[in-house]
Structure formats: structure tokens, C-alpha cells
């Protein structure tokens with residue numbers, strides 16, 4: 001494109017006639033606007049214009065112009081390249097993916113930093129508040145400012161001179177000239193000279209005013225002789241607004257600046273005490289008689305005026321409107337001292353409800369702004385009639401205020417707050433619980449010298465009051481709620497404690513039960529193990545006994561036909577048997593010595609028969625022995641082999657074998673068992689004598705059937721080892737026994753080996769099949 005323009009320009013300069021004869025190269029070469037870069041065209045046109053100025057008189061182009069055009073074109077080209085490059089870079093940056101994470105990271109960092117700063121801010125602001133209040137308290141919770149008005153026209157006209165002197169080096173002091181030309185010095189927290197304006201006054205007042213936002217009760221009142229500027233200081237004029245308006249303005253400003261930390265609600269009440277009557281200034285009383293208002297003590301001990309209008313305000317405009325309305329209805333009258341003399345005490349109450357947005361703490365505090373009526377001497381102001389009555393009430397209430405202040409100053413136990421409506425209403429705002437500021441208004445006129453002295457003396461007394469530290473006023477309704485919550489919490493805590501105790505005792509019981517359970521489980525495990533071991537041993541014993549019996553069946557069938565048929569000899573090796581504490585062979589004994597011997601010592605049939613006879617006798621005679629065994633060992637000598645019999649040497653000694661057998665009592669249904677006579681244990685007779693007796697009866701049965709544990713399997717016996725069969729009244733109580741009953745176990749007398757005395761189980765002898773020759777011995 002640049003080339004096109006360049007060519008066009010070159011053509012133009014080389015052939016200027018092409019434009020003059022109307023045959024435009026634009027038409028012939030069709031230069032379109034789209035083909036041209038506007039900047040380039042502009043540049044070219046400039047060049048053309050400038051070049052045309054250098055055209056030689058013959059109309060031909062000059063070389064420097066062309067050269068310039070060419071240079072410019074190349075510059076344009078370079079610039080275009082740069083532009084494209086930069087555009088690409090911008091696109092790349094826009095599309096770059098790393099921007100977002102970095103941005104979010106930076107944002108995160110900033111958020112964290114902001115949080116930290118907020119925290120620091122809160123800490124610092126609370127510290128600032130603390131220090132600020134500490135400062136106020138150090139200065140004193142009752143502070144007195146003195147303000148002297150300028151000499152007015154009347155004073156000047158009367159030729160009165162100023163009797164008040166101010167020392168520039170001591171701004172808190174003033175001197176009053178006495179009639180005897182002596183000077184009396186007074187010191188206050190601040191002294192305002194006649195030339196000090198409203199702003200200066202409020203600058204000193206502001207710190208106390210803002211304490212109300214921190215939850216402190218504040219009272220500011222103006223005291224002084226009529227016409228000294230009390231109303232001017234408190235109300236001011238529309239041009240010079242006073243403390244009241246400025247205070248509310250400042251409260252709005254401060255609450256706004258603290259809005260991130262605190263939320264405030266401001267409401268305003270306005271009343272006057274006129275002739276000891278309270279009048280609401282925010283109620284239009286023109287149409288109907290004013291409502292009678294009284295000071296009442298609330299449940300929380302604060303003084304309230306029920307029925308007093310409390311208007312919420314949101315901005316200074318609303319405040320100003322309200323104040324104007326109230327001032328309009330205030331009782332004023334003309335006196336000799338003041339044309340617009342206040343005939344009442346005017347009280348503006350600002351209620352501040354604050355809520356800390358961070359910790360939820362709530363406060364409710366009052367700020368009283370009081371413009372007292374003038375403390376004039378009745379005689380001096382020349383009042384009479386209604387004015388005189390007003391003055392008397394005014395003086396009475398001011399006197400009551402003086403008494404209260406005197407009582408506070410002398411720290412007497414009784415403060416006479418109730419002597420006037422004014423002091424009664426201000427009870428919570430005068431004294432140690434709040435911050436008090438008094439403006440003592442004085443006149444500089446020599447004509448008011450005496451009044452000024454009285455006012456200054458009174459103010460000095462007030463300043464001398466040492467009040468305690470101010471206390472933050474919590475919202476009373478909030479306090480009540482908190483109290484209720486505390487009560488509820490206490491009750492709930494008691495309940496929780498009870499429940500915790502219950503849970504604890506239950507836990508203890510549970511632990512004890514668990515412990516018992518564990519013990520029982522251990523016992524059951526031991527018993528199971530013992531049982532399993534016993535079973536194994538029994539099986540082995542039986543197997544071995546069977547094997548032995550089969551090997552000696554021939555001889556045994558001759559010698560002991562009954563035994564070999566009915567009871568295979570059990571002869572496990574010693575190592576396989578259950579450990580026996582003591583084994584005593586059942587050896588035949590002398591008849592005189594009672595029971596027969598417990599050892600089967602001879603294998604011959606004769607001896608066997610003899611022994612059998614003895615055993616039969618002993619079984620019927622010594623039932624005590626019968627009752628004992630539960631596990632028994634039988635020793636016997638096997639019959640000699642047939643070869644030895646054949647050879648007549650039937651006395652060949654055979655090794656004695658021993659088997660261990662278990663005895664079992666007969667089934668409970670057995671009538672013979674139930675009626676068994678046991679001479680040694682007569683108490684067992686007849687099945688009576690309680691469960692324990694029954695247990696013994698069943699345990700130490702005289703039954704002669706010898707039953708192996710295997711044989712016991714499947715029998716009713718395994719249900720209850722201790723006679724828990726049907727019809728038995730005895731029920732096990734011990735947990736171990738109960739646990740055992742629940743398990744399918746085979747009872748073995750071995751388990752009771754340490755409990756029962758030894759006994760000898762006898763072979764069955766009564767039945768024909770019971771030709772037992774074995775000797776039974778009890779194991780311990």
C-alpha cells in the first residue's frame with residue numbers, strides 16, 4: 001500500500017499535468033479509500049503539501065521531497081511493524097493463563113493482610129478507647145468550665161466596667177475584682193474568655209460528649225445568673241449553634257466513623273421542669289392539657305420518666321427540627337435581666353444504644369444537656385406575680401442542686417436527690433457513676449459582681465467533688481436477658497451435672513460388669529480347653545483300651561466274660577492319662593477292716609469270685625464309698641494265654657493293666673436311685689434336703705454303670721452336670737455355671753477333683769451282667 005501511495009505521489013510530481021487536464025490518476029488507477037492507510041495518506045499529503053512549496057518554478061518535483069516521502073514511508077512501515085508486534089504482545093498477555101492464578105494469589109494475600117489489619121485496628125481502637133477514658137477519669141469525672149460573656153450594650157450603657165480578668169499565661173484561671181479592689185483567683189478546668197466562640201467551647205466539650213458512645217452516662221449543664229449566656233452556650237443561635245446541636249452532630253459523625261465496629265441508635269427526648277412540673281417539649285400541648293409526667297425508679301434502679309417521648313433521630317437535620325420544636329414551646333418570659341429569660345430548666349436527653357458488632361456487647365447510655373434557669377436574686381430582677389413564683393421554684397430547685405453537689409463533695413451517705421424534680425431526674429447523671437460537665441456562666445459586668453462571685457464559689461465547690469471512676473452502662477434490658485440466661489444456664493449446668501453423675505455411675509457399673517464378664521469368659525475358655533484336653537485323652541484311652549481288649553479278648557472272655565463283653569478294658573498308658581494326684585490300688589482288705597481291698601491282685605477265677613463276693617458285700621455295706629468316685633482307675637491282671645492254661649500253668653503272672661473309667665449316676669427317674677440308702681450320708685436319703693443335697697445325690701450315685709465321656713455324649717447328662725434336669729427345683733445361679741449350661745459340654749467328674757473327697761466306684765454287681773472283677777479307685 002505504501003508502494004502504491006509512493007508511486008502515486010511520484011506520478012503526481014513527475015506529471016502534474018495529469019491532474020490539471022481533469023484526467024485524474026485517482027480515477028485511472030482507482031485508488032480507493034480502503035487501500036490507503038489514513039496515517040500514511042495524511043503523511044503523504046503533508047509531504048505533498050510541503051513538497052509543493054518547494055516545487056521549482058518549472059513545475060518539476062525536487063529530489064529532497066521525494067527522498068523525504070520515501071523516508072517517511074519506510075518509517076511508517078517500521079512503525080506498523082512495531083504496532084503489530086505490540087498488538088501481538090497485548091493479545092498474548094490477555095490470553096496468558098498465568099495471570100489469573102497469580103492474581104488470585106495476590107488477592108488472597110491482600111485479603112489475609114486486610115484481616116490482620118482489621119484485627120489490629122480493633123485492638124488499637126479498644127486500646128485507644130481505654131486510654132481515652134482513663135485520661136478523662138484522670139482529669140476528673142466532674143469537670144467545670146467557666147465561660148464569661150462579653151459586656152453587652154446595656155452594661156456599656158450603664159457604664160459598667162469588667163471586673164473579670166484573665167491571665168494569658170494561665171488559661172484555666174480568672175480573677176474577680178472585689179468591691180474592695182482585691183482580686184480573687186478561681187481555677188477551673190477551662191476558662192473561656194468573652195471572645196471565645198462556640199467552636200472553641202465545643203472543642204473542649206467534645207471529648208466528654210463522645211464518652212456517651214463508649215457507654216458512659218454524661219451530664220452537661222449550664223449554671224449561672226440570668227442573662228449570662230446559658231442558653232447561648234447550650235442552644236446557641238441558628239448562626240452560632242450551641243453545644244446541643246454540635247453534640248448531636250458529633251455523635252452522628254463519631255458513630256459513622258465507628259460503624260464498622262459499633263452500631264448506634266440515637267434518640268432524643270426534650271423536657272422542661274417548670275414550677276416543679278415536668279413538661280414534654282416534643283408533645284404539642286396546645287390542643288389538650290399537658291400530660292403529667294413523673295420521675296419513677298425503674299426495676300433496675302435507674303430514674304425514668306414514663307410516657308416521655310423519645311424520638312429516634314438519624315441525621316442532624318432531624319435533630320435541628322426537633323430542637324427548634326422544643327425551644328419554641330419552652331417557657332420563656334421577659335425579666336428585667338433578660339428579655340427572653342428561661343423560666344424553666346430545659347433538659348435535652350440523648351439516649352444512645354450501642355452494639356458491638358464484633359462481640360455483641362450492648363450498651364445503653366444517656367447524655368443530659370441541661371440549660372438551667374437563671375440563678376437570679378428575686379429582688380434584683382424585680383419580679384412579681386407569676387414571675388416571682390417561677391423564680392421561687394427556680395431558686396428552690398437550684399438550691400436542691402447545690403445541696404446535692406455539697407453532699408457529693410462532702411461524701412455524705414445520703415445525697416438528697418429527691419428534693420427537687422431536677423436533681424431527681426439527674427440522679428443517675430450526677431455523682432460517681434457518670435461524667436459531669438458544668439458550664440458556669442458569668443457576667444463581666446461590675447453590676448453583676450456579687451452574682452458572679454456566688455456563681456464562681458458554687459462552681460468551685462462542684463469542682464472539688466471527688467467522684468469515683470465512671471462506670472460503663474450496660475443496656476438494662478440486655479442485662480435482664482443476660483440474668484435470665486445465666487439462671488437458665490445454671491439450671492442446665494445442674495441438670496448436666498446430674499446426668500454426668502448418672503453416666504459416670506453407669507459407666508462404673510458397666511466396667512464392673514465387663515470385668516466380671518471377662519473373668520467368666522476366661523473361666524469358660526479354661527474349662528473349654530480343659531474339656532477338649534479331657535476329650536482327647538479319653539478318646540485315646542478308649543482307643544487304647546479297645547486295642548488292648550481286642551488283643552486279650554480270648555483270655556478275657558474266659559476269665560472275665562462279662563467285663564469283656566460289656567466294657568472293653570481301658571488301659572491307656574500312663575502318659576496318656578489325665579494326671580492323677582493319687583492312685584491307690586483297690587486291694588482286698590481284711591473283713592474286720594471294713595471295705596474290701598481296692599486292688600485286684602489275682603487273676604484266677606476263684607479269687608475273682610471271692611473278690612466279687614466281697615465287692616458285692618461292700619457295695620451294699622459301704623455306700624459312702626459308692627458315692628465318691630467320678631473318675632476311677634481299674635487295675636486288673638489279664639487272663640493267661642491259652643497256651644499256659646493248656647499247660648496247666650495258669651498261675652503264670654501277667655502284667656497288670658490299669659484303665660481309667662468314669663462313673664455316672666443313674667438317671668434321676670430311677671426309683672432305686674431316689675430311694676437309695678446311704679448310711680454314711682443319711683441326709684441324702686429320700687431326695688429331700690434341698691438342691692445341694694440333690695446335687696450330691698446325683699453326683700455320687702451308687703449306680704454301677706461305668707460310662708466313658710463318649711458314652712455321655714448325647715445323653716441328658718450333658719445338659720446339666722449338677723442335676724439341672726427336669727423336675728429339679730434347683731437352678732444354677734453362679735454365672736460360670738450359667739455360662740456352662742449354655743454350652744454343650746460333657747461333664748466330667750475330673751473337673752471336680754479338687755472339690756470332692758475320694759471315693760471308690762464300684763462295679764455294678766446287682767445285675768447278672770455285672771460280674772465285674774476290677775478294682776476301682778478314686779482319683780483325686
Ligand SMILES: Nc1ncnc2c1ncn2[C@@H]1O[C@H](COP(=O)(O)OP(=O)(O)OP(=O)(O)O)[C@@H](O)[C@H]1O
Nearest residue numbers: 149150226227228229230231232338341342373374
Ligand atoms: N458568649 C456570648 N457571646 C455573645 N453573646 C452572648 C454570649 N453569651 C450570652 N450572649 C447573649 O446574651 C444574651 C443573654 O443570653 P442567654 O439568654 O443565653 O442568657 P441566659 O443565661 O440563658 O439567661 P436566662 O437565664 O434568663 O435564660 C443573649 O442575647 C445572648 O446572645
